[in-house]
Amino acid sequence: MEAIKETNFSFEGQTGFYRGKVRDVYYFEDRLAVVATDRISAFDVVLPRAIPYKGQVLNQIASLNLKATSDIVPNWVLATPDPNVTIGYHCEPYKVEMVIRGYLAGHAWREYKAGKRSICGVALPEGLKENDKLPEPVITPTTKADEGHDEDISREEILAKGLVSEEDYTKLEAYTRALFARGTELAAQQGLILVDTKYEFGKYNGEVYLIDEIHTPDSSRYFYSEGYADRQEQGEPQRQLSKEFVRQWLIANGFQGKEGQKVPEMTDEVVQGISDRYLELYEVFTGQKFEKEDYKEALQRIQQRVQENIFTTKN
Structure with missing residues (x-):
């Protein structure tokens, strides 16, 4: 192949x-x-x-x-x-990735299911089910690791560690919300729901620029709009277009990137x-x-x- x-x-x-x-x-x-x-x-x-x-x-x-x-x-x-x-x-590039979530899915759901009600310093309400729409989109940043795993980090930790200045971070948050709103509109035009995504930013000549790829299946998760509400009501898995199906295949075959685990045969x-x-x-x-x-x-x-x-x- x-x-x-x-x-x-x-x-x-x-x-x-x-x-x-x-x-x-x-x-x-x-x-x-x-x-x-x-x-x-x-x-x-x-x-x-x-x-x-x-x-x-x-x-x-x-x-x-x-x-x-x-x-x-x-x-x-x-x-x-x-x-x-x-x-x-x-x-x-800034040393953080701006993750924004409109629905409780993927990593956020796995954390919630494990009992956590706060992710990256953002409180989540009780009683949510997997793939439920959140009351409003939440920003849950991660560190941008040169090697190994990216890790969840709060706004407060980012500022305290000096990873991004408060002035710049305020801009990154505003850009992230505006980009997610636009991405949501574009997805809806094709019968899709933008569930969550990440954005990366950098500086060029003193100005903030959006870098890397955006709204792709590697950086984002999409559900099909049609039938979403019915599937949620009946507790059925959502039809989705994202890389999550690759992760689920790996999990089902005993691999989550942890030490000692072996990638299953492809x-x-x-x-x-x-x-x-x-x-x-x-x-x-x-x-x-x-x-x-x-x-x-x-x-x-x-x-x-x-x-x-x-x-x-x-x-």
Whole structure:
């Protein structure tokens, strides 16, 4: 099964390189080129097999959403010269991720089910069920770990540790709420509910910029709107489009990223099933048919498009 697991380019004018969990980042003076590979991670662990077309799906959904929110906050993107590539400003990232939740799902539900009624310093009411809508969206930040697991952190701890100034953090909160509201509107147009998501921010020339990808199945969770209320009333699982199904498959096979646990075997059938779900999310979210990019000579294509566009793209 063809997929882009990693890239190892050497570009003219390149000043650095960083391999993240799923993206390969090439640095050039004040800008960077981000290659969305087909690697997939869960529980902060990169899984052993890449997922066909996953990188293209994430990059194209992120590109659409960054354009659709550029009136709210400036973002890092200068150009998307290839389905797997984004070129943009090299911003200095904040050491926190702004997670916002409109529904009690995923990690928040697992914490709530374990008896916690406060997450990241935010109080949650009694009597909630999994996937219930929260009285209002809550911001539950995490640390941005260079290695290992991101960890929940409160607003108070962020300010006390000096991770973000109070002035900047107030801006990040306002941007996060406005972006979530816009994301909710865009999802509703396609019959989806934006359940929760995360945003990352950085600074460029002294200004706050939105960075990384937004509203993708890796950074967000979506439910189908149709039948949501009936399923909640009857205590049934929600139909969702997100990476949560990968986490649930791992949990069911005894893996949660903890020490001593082994990633279960990813058969061709499992890999194909994950790929199909990513294509489904793309088509439901965008309302467009997904056009599969040819994997033949994909690396040469990506390399050429980065080199041609990295310095010609205007500020």
